[in-house]
Structures are given as structure tokens and as C-alpha cells.
Amino acid sequence: MTTPRPRTYRLLGPDGRTRTSTLPGxxxxxxxxxxxxxxxxxxxxxxxxxxxxxxxxxxxADEPTALAAGYRPCGVCLPTKYLRWKARQGEQRP
Structure with missing residues (x-):
């Protein structure tokens, strides 16, 4: 009897490159x-x-990875995090 292979998932890493994981995102x-x-x-x-x-x-895999890859929070499902992100963007402008 063969053992089934564990399911794999394709996740984006902090460098923006795709990685394979046995854990879902x-x-x-x-x-x-x-x-x-x-x-x-x-x-x-x-x-x-x-x-x-x-x-x-x-x-x-997690939020720190998404941020490191250069993604921003969604304004619909993460409104508080989005507003904080947006405020930081305004601070960074000259």
C-alpha cells in the first residue's frame, strides 16, 4: 500500500517568489x-x-510575509490595518 503524498500549496514568500508549502496560506x-x-x-x-x-x-503564510513582499492590507476586510498603512504612506511623502 502506498502512502498518499501530503498536499502542497503555492505561497508567495517575502521576496515575492513562489514557494511550495505543506501548510495552506x-x-x-x-x-x-x-x-x-x-x-x-x-x-x-x-x-x-x-x-x-x-x-x-x-x-x-502570514501577514509579515505579505508586507515584506510589498503588498498592502485590503480596505474592505482589514480596514483598521489599511488605514494605518495609508497613514504611513502619507508620512513617507515629501
Missing amino acids: TLGGYRPDRIYGRLDCPSARRALAAGGYVRHRVFF
């Missing part, structure tokens, strides 16, 4: 806009249901 992202959010985000679910987004969907 905890956050999803949209590559063109470099946004990350919860897997149950209503905005992402609507986009996926409409047939968009799928080709550009990425996953992250």
Missing part, C-alpha cells in the same frame, strides 16, 4: 494591485464569483 492576495486580505474577504469573493481575480490570486 492564511491570507490571499491580488498580484496586480499588491493587496492582501482575509481568505473570506467579501470583495475578493465577489471578484472570484464574477470570474475575475483567479489568474492573479496569490497566497501568503
